[in-house]
Amino acid sequence: MFPASNAFRSSRRSLLAGLGAAVAGLSFSGLEGCAQKGPVGPNGEELKLNLYNWDTYTGKTTLADFKAATGISVNMSLFATNDELFAKLKSGNPGFDVIVPSNEYVTRFRIADLLMPLDLAKIPNRANLLPAFRDPPFDPGRRYSMPYTWLVLGIGYRKSKVDGVPDSWKWIMDSDRYRGRIGVFSEADDMIELGAKYYGHSVRRIPLPVIDQVAEMWIRQKPHIKIFHHDEGQDLLLSGEVDIVMEYNGDIAQVMTEDPDLDFVVPREGSILNSDSLCIPRGAPRPDNAHRFINFLLDGKTGAGVYNTIKYPTPNAAALALMPEDYRNNPVIFPPAEIMARCEYADFEGLDRAHLFDETVTRIFAA
Amino acid sequence: MDESWKKAKGVFAALGAPPVLWLLAFFLVPLAIIWGYSFGENKSLTEIAVDGTFRNYLHAVRPLYLGIILKSFWFAALTTLFCLVVGFPVAIAITFASDKAKSWLLLLIMLPFWTNLLIRTYALMAVLRTEGYINFTLAFLWNGVSHLTALFGHPLGPFQPLELLHNNFAVVFGLVYVQLPFMVLPLYAALDRLDRSLLEASLDLGAGHFTTFRRVVVPLAMPGIVSGILVTLIPSVGAYLTPDLLGGPSSQMIANVIERQFKTANDWPFGAALSFLLMYMTFLAIAVQAIVSRNRRGRER
Amino acid sequence: MSGARAQPGPLEYLRRWPIRAWLAMVVIYLYAPLITLMAFSFNTSRRNIVWRGFTLDWYKAALADSDLIAAFGNSLTIAAVSTLVSVALGALMALLLWRFRFPFKPALEGALGLPIVVPEICMGVAMLVFFTEILPWPTDLIWPFNLGAIIISHISFSFSFVAIVIRGRLASFNRELEEAAKDLGAGEWRIFWDVIVPHMRPGLLAGALLAFTLSLDDFVITFFTSGPDTTTFPVKVYSMVRFSVTPEVNAASTILIVLTVALTAVALKVSGGAVATIEAGEGL
Numbered sequence: 001m002f003p004a005s006n007a008f009r010s011s012r013r014s015l016l017a018g019l020g021a022a023v024a025g026l027s028f029s030g031l032e033g034c035a036q037k038g039p040v041g042p043n044g045e046e047l048k049l050n051l052y053n054w055d056t057y058t059g060k061t062t063l064a065d066f067k068a069a070t071g072i073s074v075n076m077s078l079f080a081t082n083d084e085l086f087a088k089l090k091s092g093n094p095g096f097d098v099i100v101p102s103n104e105y106v107t108r109f110r111i112a113d114l115l116m117p118l119d120l121a122k123i124p125n126r127a128n129l130l131p132a133f134r135d136p137p138f139d140p141g142r143r144y145s146m147p148y149t150w151l152v153l154g155i156g157y158r159k160s161k162v163d164g165v166p167d168s169w170k171w172i173m174d175s176d177r178y179r180g181r182i183g184v185f186s187e188a189d190d191m192i193e194l195g196a197k198y199y200g201h202s203v204r205r206i207p208l209p210v211i212d213q214v215a216e217m218w219i220r221q222k223p224h225i226k227i228f229h230h231d232e233g234q235d236l237l238l239s240g241e242v243d244i245v246m247e248y249n250g251d252i253a254q255v256m257t258e259d260p261d262l263d264f265v266v267p268r269e270g271s272i273l274n275s276d277s278l279c280i281p282r283g284a285p286r287p288d289n290a291h292r293f294i295n296f297l298l299d300g301k302t303g304a305g306v307y308n309t310i311k312y313p314t315p316n317a318a319a320l321a322l323m324p325e326d327y328r329n330n331p332v333i334f335p336p337a338e339i340m341a342r343c344e345y346a347d348f349e350g351l352d353r354a355h356l357f358d359e360t361v362t363r364i365f366a367a
Numbered sequence: 368m369d370e371s372w373k374k375a376k377g378v379f380a381a382l383g384a385p386p387v388l389w390l391l392a393f394f395l396v397p398l399a400i401i402w403g404y405s406f407g408e409n410k411s412l413t414e415i416a417v418d419g420t421f422r423n424y425l426h427a428v429r430p431l432y433l434g435i436i437l438k439s440f441w442f443a444a445l446t447t448l449f450c451l452v453v454g455f456p457v458a459i460a461i462t463f464a465s466d467k468a469k470s471w472l473l474l475l476i477m478l479p480f481w482t483n484l485l486i487r488t489y490a491l492m493a494v495l496r497t498e499g500y501i502n503f504t505l506a507f508l509w510n511g512v513s514h515l516t517a518l519f520g521h522p523l524g525p526f527q528p529l530e531l532l533h534n535n536f537a538v539v540f541g542l543v544y545v546q547l548p549f550m551v552l553p554l555y556a557a558l559d560r561l562d563r564s565l566l567e568a569s570l571d572l573g574a575g576h577f578t579t580f581r582r583v584v585v586p587l588a589m590p591g592i593v594s595g596i597l598v599t600l601i602p603s604v605g606a607y608l609t610p611d612l613l614g615g616p617s618s619q620m621i622a623n624v625i626e627r628q629f630k631t632a633n634d635w636p637f638g639a640a641l642s643f644l645l646m647y648m649t650f651l652a653i654a655v656q657a658i659v660s661r662n663r664r665g666r667e668r
Numbered sequence: 669m670s671g672a673r674a675q676p677g678p679l680e681y682l683r684r685w686p687i688r689a690w691l692a693m694v695v696i697y698l699y700a701p702l703i704t705l706m707a708f709s710f711n712t713s714r715r716n717i718v719w720r721g722f723t724l725d726w727y728k729a730a731l732a733d734s735d736l737i738a739a740f741g742n743s744l745t746i747a748a749v750s751t752l753v754s755v756a757l758g759a760l761m762a763l764l765l766w767r768f769r770f771p772f773k774p775a776l777e778g779a780l781g782l783p784i785v786v787p788e789i790c791m792g793v794a795m796l797v798f799f800t801e802i803l804p805w806p807t808d809l810i811w812p813f814n815l816g817a818i819i820i821s822h823i824s825f826s827f828s829f830v831a832i833v834i835r836g837r838l839a840s841f842n843r844e845l846e847e848a849a850k851d852l853g854a855g856e857w858r859i860f861w862d863v864i865v866p867h868m869r870p871g872l873l874a875g876a877l878l879a880f881t882l883s884l885d886d887f888v889i890t891f892f893t894s895g896p897d898t899t900t901f902p903v904k905v906y907s908m909v910r911f912s913v914t915p916e917v918n919a920a921s922t923i924l925i926v927l928t929v930a931l932t933a934v935a936l937k938v939s940g941g942a943v944a945t946i947e948a949g950e951g952l
Binding site for chain 3: 369370371372378379382383385386387389390393394395396397398400401404453454456457459460463464465468472474475476478479480481482483484485486487489490491492493494500544547563566567570601602604605607608612622625626629635638639642643645646649650653
């Protein structure tokens with residue numbers, strides 16, 4: 001066992017590796033011969049791809065079309081928050097080929113050296129991107145990521161149960177008017193940063209007193225909140241479990257096609273912008289397939305199929321050109337410019353900050 | 368047989384080596400690592416150094432986390448209490464049933480235990496939801512009554528669904544639901560060993576059923592009650608799935624916090640310290656039980 | 669014991685109506701959710717509450733869902749392998765503790781009890797760290813070797829249960845049988861196979877059933893050790909429940925429930941009820 005003394009200083013990897021070898025005495029050399037070789041494609045990689053994605057984030061036929069075009073079958077797993085994605089990969093890639101982190105997490109993955117640099121020659125369809133998405137601050141020169149969607153957090157609501165348009169974070173964070181019918185997205189960063197936004201502060205470099213103020217506000221508000229959800233706010237809204245919910249624009253736009261009583265607004269205080277990005281994690285078993293898949297998603301026609309289903313705004317000019325009017329002029333998907341001007345991207349501000357946010361949220365949940 | 372291991376060293380080694388090595392390599396070593404991590408700290412986004420710091424434990428015993436642990440124990444205690452109250456009559460019924468009825472009843476109680484925990488929790492969600500089966504049934508009854516009263520000119524007004532899911536009630540309800548068989552079985556095992564003539568004597572001597580229960584059955588079944596409490600309490604304190612799926616804004620239990628340290632917050636050393644804190648408390652509970660039962664045995668002798 | 673039961677006396681609590689009513693309510697509490705879950709897997713309505721008509725579409729959807737089927741296959745494979753190994757290890761451990769006196773025996777007994785009392789979440793995180801830091805299990809192994817990490821974790825928590833059940837059974841072994849066999853000239857190996865193993869058999873079966881259900885039931889520990897190619901049925905259902913609830917989940921659950929009930933019934937039939945009494949008697 002580990003003696004709990006200061007004399008015991010060692011890098012954890014060498015220590016644990018030694019311990020492991022001593023105790024288990026096991027080696028996988030015998031099993032290496034069993035390494036999986038299913039049907040192999042022309043690039044020497046197995047005809048398979050593990051995609052780790054957000055829920056409701058591909059077109060109805062996207063994966064089937066990719067299989068028809070390349071013979072590669074895609075196995076999709078879902079995550080609900082960026083933190084979950086990061087945690088799953090931080091201790092070694094368990095076999096994913098393509099992941100979809102948001103902007104500030106692209107930074108975080110890069111700092112942790114968990115991303116494989118992209119071979120841009122294998123992604124000719126990047127020429128389809130809108131100019132605004134070609135050289136973002138979180139990934140200068142697009143060396144590690146390709147944009148898949150951009151999105152904005154706002155308020156989804158049921159028109160018949162809400163008075164007028166709830167165009168302020170107040171109705172979610174700081175009011176008992178919709179007591180017991182409020183749903184809040186449980187991602188720590190979003191809860192703190194949007195709280196700061198409500199108090200008129202930027203979502204970046206939030207001063208400590210403001211964080212405390214935000215925590216106190218959430219604690220005050222908690223008795224009125226029905227549920228802290230894991231990105232299934234649109235389902236809760238659709239099933240009548242809540243009437244007003246913090247969610248992404250695309251998710252609400254999706255369910256609005258099923259229920260005309262639903263609507264979405266970006267509050268007047270402004271909100272957080274995200275750019276969900278396609279990346280290849282280090283240790284991806286099938287990097288060439290991953291490049292092909294990313295290139296496939298950036299194709300105009302594929303993109304149109306995706307955005308028609310997921311109703312998220314696209315960073316892809318070729319796809320946008322193929323989209324119908326009711327997508328291009330949809331104020332839920334593309335909120336008005338004066339509101340968008342008040343929205344901003346968040347930054348990765350270091351590990352201590354991440355812990356502070358998490359602990360603040362634990363405090364809110366525990367209160 | 369209880370022979371000394373020296374008499375048959377070959378047999379002893381052949382029997383002992385596989386299970387003991389397994390226990391060591393695939394159970395004690397993983398626990399030891401977590402224990403080691405609980406004295407470590409994050410060096411970067413991916414590196415942890417085990418340097419013997421007590422920081423994590425100091426962090427874990429702050430009021431915030433102690434409060435969550437306390438709340439977990441409170442939920443677990445409520446669960447155990449309800450299981451005991453609900454389960455005792457069931458155990459009595461099984462104990463004093465005929466042989467045939469007994470095996471059927473046992474099966475009836477144990478069958479849900481053999482069904483997947485996640486599925487049982489999911490079934491509860493469908494029952495408790497705002498638009499779930501309970502509210503649906505209540506709305507049906509309410510509307511029926513409302514029709515009747517409308518005949519006399521007093522309709523009841525629209526039905527207000529009960530808020531049953533996503534709150535602390537749902538968590539305790541769900542925990543009782545999944546833990547009940549664990550309480551009934553040890554109770555039954557203890558009651559079954561009970562000397563019935565003592566009960567009959569008590570009843571013959573004029574004590575009522577309730578008095579007999581209180582003065583004879585409960586003291587005699589105490590070991591079973593204690594082990595039932597323990598097997599219900601320990602898993603309930605560490606429950607993860609039930610609060611996660613049925614709970615509301617204030618239903619966070621300690622297992623959810625531990626899970627977040629590993630799966631989202633990226634603070635393994637702190638998560639390790641929290642889980643070991645939970646482990647120490649479990650050991651404490653078991654030690655207390657062992658002492659209690661030893662004292663009892665001492666007195667009986 | 670049996671004397672009191674023969675005469676209809678004051679102790680026949682099952683005949684009293686308050687106890688009967690109580691029992692009925694408990695049974696409803698335990699079964700109503702499961703039965704509605706199963707019933708509504710045949711409902712045409714997607715919203716899952718109002719009965720709209722009978723359909724088998726959700727079963728078709730569940731059976732056509734290749735991810736779900738793969739997860740189901742994984743679960744059954746893991747449960748089968750982990751049961752076999754757990755019963756073997758558990759039986760060895762039980763025999764060791766039953767037969768021998770040796771130093772550190774109480775320590776070993778204590779360690780054996782650990783997997784039963786350690787909170788699931790602690791065991792889950794321990795396995796997560798173990799399989800990422802010490803024994804990184806290759807993810808590209810051919811099926812079913814890629815399930816190794818999960819199988820090992822499952823064996824680690826189930827074989828203690830098995831050992832304890834079998835040891836309980838061995839405690840009731842009549843030593844005179846062994847003496848008699850020895851007197852008749854049977855060797856040690858012969859005694860083991862012809863006398864001890866037959867006596868252990870109900871315990872082995874009870875242990876196997878327990879190990880199988882524990883493995884099939886486990887969510888938390890698997891949740892921490894599974895990867896994209898090694899999803900089990902509970903982990904998959906969790907993801908389905910978490911992201912969107914459709915009657916397809918009900919259909920898949922119903923299949924699993926029917927399967928476990930059938931399996932239990934077979935085990936009970938084979939053992940003539942010994943399984944239930946042994947498991948209950950051990951006071952799990």
